Structure formats: structure tokens, C-alpha cells
Amino acid sequence: MTKMTLGSHPHMLGFEQLERLLERTAKSGNEGYPPFNIEQTSDFSYRITLAVAGFAEDDLQITVEDRTLVIRGRQSDDGEGRVFLHRGIAARQFQRTFVLADSVEVGEAIIENGLLHVDLTRAKPETVVQTISIRKG
Numbered sequence: 001m002t003k004m005t006l007g008s009h010p011h012m013l014g015f016e017q018l019e020r021l022l023e024r025t026a027k028s029g030n031e032g033y034p035p036f037n038i039e040q041t042s043d044f045s046y047r048i049t050l051a052v053a054g055f056a057e058d059d060l061q062i063t064v065e066d067r068t069l070v071i072r073g074r075q076s077d078d079g080e081g082r083v084f085l086h087r088g089i090a091a092r093q094f095q096r097t098f099v100l101a102d103s104v105e106v107g108e109a110i111i112e113n114g115l116l117h118v119d120l121t122r123a124k125p126e127t128v129v130q131t132i133s134i135r136k137g
Helices: 016-027
Strands: 036-042 045-051 060-065 068-073 094-099 104-112 115-122
Touching (some): 068 115
Antiparallel strands (some): 036 045, 060 068, 068 094, 104 115
16 A cells, blocks of 8 residues: 555645645644734734743844744753752743745844744745746657
């Protein structure tokens, strides 16, 4: 029995990259921390919001690596000299990844009230009509 893929379908030419993108997304294996929202703010823009209470700007890093938006958080341990009777607020590091389409660009990032907002924009698609001439062989 053979495996049917997007690239092997006769009417789906050039979709091998989409198949690799789906595999990469499935392997990202994000955990549930920190929680996040993704909202569509217009026809061509999005906003990712992460709950990062307790993280300062210097504790967060946002990069784009190979069309993947990577948001990392690492708090410095400020517990030296402090005695906790109960420590329910963990200084836990995280990494969240989001695979971006080729037409999506990362805009600005804003942190307010314990929420990190990352704005994304998608380029408007151009309608291209191309006429192919036919020549005699």
C-alpha cells in the first residue's frame, strides 16, 4: 500500500512545501503554557496575545526563524534571600512557536497588563492573469 501525499496528486503541482509545512506544524508540540489567543483584526491582519503575567520586557524574546515565529520567556530567579512558605507562582520558562505563511509579516509587539500582543499582517494577494502563447513545433 502506498502513501498518498499532496505532491503525488496529479492536479496538485508544487504543493510539496505545503506538506512539509504541515509536518513541521504537527511536530511543534506546544504545551499549554502560556495560554494565548489568536484574533483576526482585519481582512489582512492578526494579533497573537499571550498571557505573560510576571514577565518583564527583558524576560521575553521574539524571533522569526525559517518562517516560524518563536516567542521565548525566561524569568531570572529573584528568590535569593527570600523564604517562601508557599511558591505557587513559578518562574517557569516557555517557548511558543507559530508557523507563518510566506505572505505573513510580523509587525510590532506590545506588552500591557500582563499580556503580550504580537501583530501580524498578510500581504494582499495580487490577481495575476498570464497568457501563454502557443508555437508550432
